[in-house]
Amino acid sequence: MIKLGIIGTNWITDQFVEAALESKKYHLKAVYSRELETAKKFGEKYAGKIEYADDLTTFFNLAIDTVYIASPNSLHFPQAKQAVLAGKNVIVEKPAFSNPTEFEELVHLANQKRVFFFEAARNIHEESFKAITNRLPDNDHIIGADLSFMKYSSRYDLVLAGEEPNIFSPHFSGGAVMDLGVYPIYAAIAWFGMPRESHYFSQKIATDVDGIGFAILRYETFDVSIRTGKISDSYQKSEIYLDEGTLVLNAINSINQAAFHRHDKSVEEISLQSLENPMIEEALDFAKIMNHPKDVELGELYQEWVELARNVNQVLYDLRKSAGIVFDADQK
Template sequence: MINLGIIGTNWITHQFVEAALSTGNYELTAVYSRKLERAQEFGERYGEVEYAVDLTTFFGISHMSTVYIASPNSLHFEQAKQAILAGKNVIVEKPAFSTPEEMDEIIHLANEHNVFFFEAARNIHERAFKTVADFLPLKDQIIGADFSFMKYSSRYDLVLDGEEPNIFSTHFSGGALVDLGVYPIYAALAWFGMPKESHYFGKLISTGVDGLGIGILRYEDFDVSIRTGKIGDSFQQAEIYLDYGTLVLNAVNSIEEAVFHDRNHERQEKLPIQQVENPMSEEADAFAAVIMNPEDQDLGVLYESWVELARNVNQVLFDMRKSAGIIFDADKK
């Protein structure tokens, strides 16, 4: 059983905890919040849970083995570092870290202290994602792709009123690209590998981050376009163009349907996609398999592939931000 502690008391943390408990491999052990009342309000539905309002006390809980971190983006690095130094595995909500330097240091520390680091990019752990991966041909038969994830955030209303919520703040490493664009970038890199070049054309808002934008990932023989945003809505499907047809997905962040259309418009093939009740249960199950079987060589190879993918996604996000002139406070450290 994995004794889980959590940092961050928002809706996504509830969703992860419920997903983790549903696998039968986790038990919620501890909740951290700067305010005791908020921690207790979060944990009351889960039975007996320990609470902490300072991180030293929280990481000092000896029987807590794994920490899920869903705090504001810019806080992930220091919290993950402190957890690893305390001997805890870390599951860090995407985007895990602000810069490649932060990512490299956490990967190094995790290896040095013999613990696991996972970035909680749930889409790549879904069975539907693997179904698409198994269907795709070799890269020399791919001629392009268009991925989109753009959803209006009610917190943008606060920006319009002159405020600066965390998700739209350079201080907290926010913006559309890192919050939503990370999903299509993860999909592209998981399916097609590391691009040769990456570019981003972002619409910057008053707080200095991107409200929406269009990215280009350039591969040897094709390009992938990325559309993302938090100040508007997109209803576009995702498409992967092959030299013999087109694979149409409802989305890449959570695949519910995938249909292949052949080049001659004579045949359609619907891929077998199965839905799960909680979209985070498959990643929670995948992480548990690695944590509970540290000597399994096949799982070890799989884990290393996730770490390398996380490193590559972080680098691409950084390069795309740089090309758009988006500067986080973390970049200046």
């Protein structure tokens, strides 16, 4: 059983802990919070002996082997670094790190310490996503794609009231492309590989990060457009244009409806299922790697995920650069 410790006590950590426990591969052993009271309030919902800490040095000395990190984005790097140096595997919420410098340092350290680093990019671990991946032909048969993920954030109300919540703050590496754009970017790179150029056209909000934007990833023979944002809702489906027709997806994560529309107007419905807790599949995937550290095939799969995470991190960085979005983390 994996001995799990968690950092960050918001709802997403509950969702991950519930997924981890449901997978039957993890025990929740320790909770860190800046406030001991918050840590205890979080942990008391779960069974078993759980230890608590309000400082990270104590926390990393507890009996845990793996840490799930769901703090504000800019804190992922220093916290993951401390965890890895203490010999822990890290599951880091998306987007794992603010820029390629942080990414490379963390991966280098993880390799040195012989621990695993996972980015919790849940969409690529979902069975429905894998089914779409298997359905796609190689890039010679792709004509383009139009991917979308945009959702109004209630925390934008705080921005309108003159505040700077973490998710919209350049001090915490926030903004639309980092928070939601990361999912379609993951999809594009998982499906089509690394683009040769990427551009981002975005509108900044009062906090100086992107509230809404439109990215274009240019490949050798086609383009992928990506709509993302946190200051409005999109009801647009995602589409992939193939030489034989169009693959229409109801979403870019938790995909549960897909249909292939051929040029002759015939339609093939693709049967897919998304789980109620969309984090179970990633919890299982990560556990498989951690429980079989010497398995060669799983080792290769792990390296593929790291490479994919590296490419996503690079594209996010390039997109931000093209739109003039600068984080405190870039200036260190």
